[in-house]
Amino acid sequence: MCVSMDLAEFSGTTLYAGRCRHRRHGLIEVLGYQNTPVNRADGPNAMLLAADATLIPAALTRVPERRRPDLDPALMEFYAAFYPGHTIAVCCFDGADAHRAKPLLMWYEPADPDRLVVPAVDCHTGGPPRLDEPVTTDHWVIFGGDGLPRGRGNPVGYPRKMRGKLRECLPDRVIGRRFDDAAALNGDFAITLDDLREENLDGIHRPPPADTAR
Template sequence: MCISTGEAAFSGTILYCGRHHHGERGLVHVLGYQNTAVNLADGPNAMLLHVPTRQLTPRHFLSAGRSGDVLRRMVSAVEDATAAADDIVWMGAEPQAAVQVFDHDVYTVLLADDPTAIPAALWRVPPHRRPALDPELLRFYAEHFPDHTIVVCCFDNAEARQAKPLLLWYQPLDPDRLTVPALDSHTGKAPDLDAAVPVDHWVLFSTDEAAADWGAPVAYSGGMRHSLREFLPAAVIGRHYGDGQTLPNGDFTISHGDLLGGDPDRIERLRPIRR
């Protein structure tokens, strides 16, 4: 369900990716990620996500504010639609440090184009959130995702249960391919790409180019901030993976063409390319 720097258990994961034309930022993808984490390590822990973009800064992260249920509302929309069916201008790159470190919600977040540079920046993470990082894991990301930005979300055991969804927008490497990170390894080691792993995910996608009757309409809370709402979809499609199911280790992906068709069965498992 994700990669962690120490032993952990994750459940109830919700993954979301939307293709969105923003009034100021142009064509972007929006990533949403939420789960329930239990830290089984002796000290602080962190989850790692690989995001298909070369440009990611703290300002790309969206605050959920009082709308911490935003991803669960998307899930509810798909569940309700399924039940009903059963009845019937980006402005250019910014200069940035090799590793950016900042606080977001209950996390201290590190962003790095080169994951092997992360250990040198760990001193900037508060001790109660500072995880131990296996160099093998960082080399794995450097070798398999050289064009991605690596996001390390550091947390302690008490805070993890209070985390709101992680939401961020970015300019994607491929605008017509929507992908959510779902590689699985909860031991602090690099993931086994030959393994079949248990899944407990809701996987959701959206586009603002679909027909008016496409997907399941999402009902958001009335008090949502405009700065968040302007990045969110009117409707989503998706499906649940779980109930004892196992899949080859990898991410979830769908082409924009298949997404416009509105069939969640077109969602595919994407395995990293061995380099």
């Protein structure tokens, strides 16, 4: 999700979620994230991707001071309240020039048996997100994995030199759509596995965090 710890701009966000049967770990869900960040704060900044939000302050002590942002306690309270039990990744940056960040990819055990969810709550002020206010979106939202039947969706090509351990977590085919709205609902993106199998892009919806965390 595009939530920063201070003033920032994000553009060109790409979100991916899919499930696959891993030969060692069994059924896993894979989350991918990439965007172009610009720091508008006077000092270092960070982006949160929704373990425990209360552990973030201690974890940040391991970040070099020049890249360590200040924390708003209200933001940590937001995550603790709306995303209990979720692991949170904090990406620290201090550049004022736009550049395409390297993608993040992580896997975990599926939390919902019937749908895929990608974190997408927005707030670029450093404070907690306002879920009652519209947000601007510049997102590609992509779903795939074993839930997409053979022959459905769009084929994906990969570099020949890609590591095998990485490739086995990535999909052969995907579906997705662009969300480019000036005043969109603030929330995550989700799709049921039934809609994924049917390539029903209209089934992509934005549940509020309280629904995502159930």
